[in-house]
Amino acid sequence: MKNFFTLQVLTLIMASIFAVSCTQRDQDIPEFPEGTTEYVNAWVQDSMKRYYYWADQMPAKPNYHLPVKDFFKSLLSPQDRFSFIVNTEDSSTYPRSVRNMYGFDFAVLQLANGEIATVIKLVLKNSPALNAGLERGMMIKKINGQAITAANVGQLTSSIADHTVLELTVGNWVNGSIVNEKNIMVYYGFSFQQPIMSKIFEKNGKKTGYLYIYDFPDGMTPALNQKFADFKVAGVQELILDLRYNYGGSVSSAAALCSLIPSGISAHSPFIIYKGNKNGGEVKRTFSQQIAYDSDALDFNTLHANALGLSKVYIITSNSTASASEIVINNLKPYMQVIQMGEVTLGKDMAGFIIDDKRKPRKISWQIHPVIYKVFNANGGGGYNNGIIPQTVVSEFMALPLLPLGDPDETLISSVLNTIYLKSANTGSFDKKPDILFQSDLPPFTEIGK
Known part of the structure; x- marks a missing residue:
């Protein structure tokens, strides 16, 4: 399958x-x-x-x-x-998760009053969840007929992978209560490639481009190039990258994105260093070399023609920002100021390639996905296995209901916009952040194969 x-x-x-x-x-x-x-x-x-x-x-x-x-x-x-x-x-x-089976993610929160709230934080486009009517910001009251409590959240969530149909009781969060309850059936299925979302925010004549990037598949450079061409024509002066749910993907696509942002780089500027075991040694790649590993990618010079030439970039992160998206954060730092806001990233400072049996006919059907390299930026900076810590820590769960991604009033986006336009992050009172009991896109999903 x-x-x-x-x-x-x-x-x-x-x-x-x-x-x-x-x-x-x-x-x-x-x-x-x-x-x-x-x-x-x-x-x-x-x-x-x-x-x-x-x-x-x-x-x-x-x-x-x-x-x-x-x-x-x-x-x-x-x-x-x-x-x-x-x-x-x-x-x-194969590893299973709510996102790859049904196309959504959720978080179970314990609010200040002790109540449990389960909020849908991500619904993928072209997914079973979206087709069933789920939306970001909805609250889940029951999973397969059982109300979610602090005591049963582990058992309920771990059993999701055993089903091919989920019955969810959902509603909307209004003034601290769930209203408009209804039952929704979500069927296991495939989620298709996610589009890049772009917006332009403007205040006092200053234009800020916003990109929500879900992942880094190979072949995404034409879409990235078009988004930055549009930004350049519009006169965008600041840039927000929203990588909060980005697990990663192709390093080549990540390098392509990075080539479109700062000033002062060329095709031959160093982008990444891979360090392996005694057999793998050390491998260095420039922007141009790394981008070219995707055979369908536009070349560096084509991309860089639409570069914004910025001296700083704002990046939104969460605990599920990982892998190639962390490379974007780390590997831009030698070339510009990276202002990170949100939460600590997952800490996947490593890369690898698939190992399988190349013989014909194949004798072994198993496929290995091992850690092969640690990754570092042009200055040798890396070692973020515990995650990359933002300068400004903000939780998107500080204000409920969650607003749509791309909404200027959404907690994380508004915090960045306030930093850009008002020179201060509107983070609210951090001690009011709810306790997070479970997030469907965080460990133990990384138990994969263990």
């Missing part, structure tokens, strides 16, 4: 793909009969010894008789939150 879920949501950044040979295997790894679990596990170990960032921490004598997923887990470093393995012939081995 190719469309079981959007792999990009959880996969590591794809830096490059090359064949993994099974003919020059490590002599310390025993040989097993083809077709056995042990045979697969030996292939997994051999591949990981070559490419895994923490290869030197792997056990010398693992238990080859374990099921493949358990064997893979036994090889991983305690520092590794992101490597995973799937069987391409068994959809049940």
Whole structure:
């Protein structure tokens, strides 16, 4: 089932793909009969010894008789939150989440008065959730007939992946209460590619461009180029990037976005440094080189012709801002002032590529998604495995109901606009932020393969 879920949501950044040979295997790894679990596990170990960032921490004598997923887990470093393995012939081995199954995300909050509120924070375009009538800002009162409480939130949410239909009781938040309740059925299905949202805000003659970017798929450079061309024609002087729900994706697309923002860069300006194990070494790439890894991308010079040439950029983040979107934040810093507002990012300062059996015919259907590189910017800055901390911490849950993304009065956007136009962030009183009991797009979803 190719469309079981959007792999990009959880996969590591794809830096490059090359064949993994099974003919020059490590002599310390025993040989097993083809077709056995042990045979697969030996292939997994051999591949990981070559490419895994923490290869030197792997056990010398693992238990080859374990099921493949358990064997893979036994090889991983305690520092590794992101490597995973799937069987391409068994959809049940793929990671599942509310977003990739149904096309929405939610957060369970404990309000100041002790009440539990479950708010829908993201609904994807062209998704089962949108087709069912869900909207950002709606409140969920029940999941499959059960009211959500602090005691059962873990059990209720963990059971979602076991269903192909969700029955939700939802309503609107008005003056601290849920009104207009109704039951909605959301069916498991596929969510299609998400568009880039753009707006231009203006006050006192100053124009601010706003981009909400959900992810970084390959092939997005024409859309980015058009958005920046429109901004340039309109005379945009400030830029807000909203990456709050952006899990990442293609580093090439992230580099393309970065090429469209600052002044003082060229095709040959350094963009990223990859540092791997003793086999992988260190790899440096310029803006032009990294963009070119996407064969469908517009080249650097075409993109840079529409660059805004700014000296600073405002970036909105949350705990689910990850991977390539964190690279945007970190790798712009050598070239301009990055003003980050929102919450600490996830902390995925790493990249990798997919390892699978390239033999024809293929003998092993498992596919490995390991951490292979740590990533750094042109100045060598990185090491943000605990997340990138914003200069101004603001929670989008400080004001309910949540307003639509792109609304100038939405909590995070209004905080940035106040910083731009009034020179002060309107963050409200931070101690009034509700306690967050659960978010459907945060760990434990990153247990993937563990």
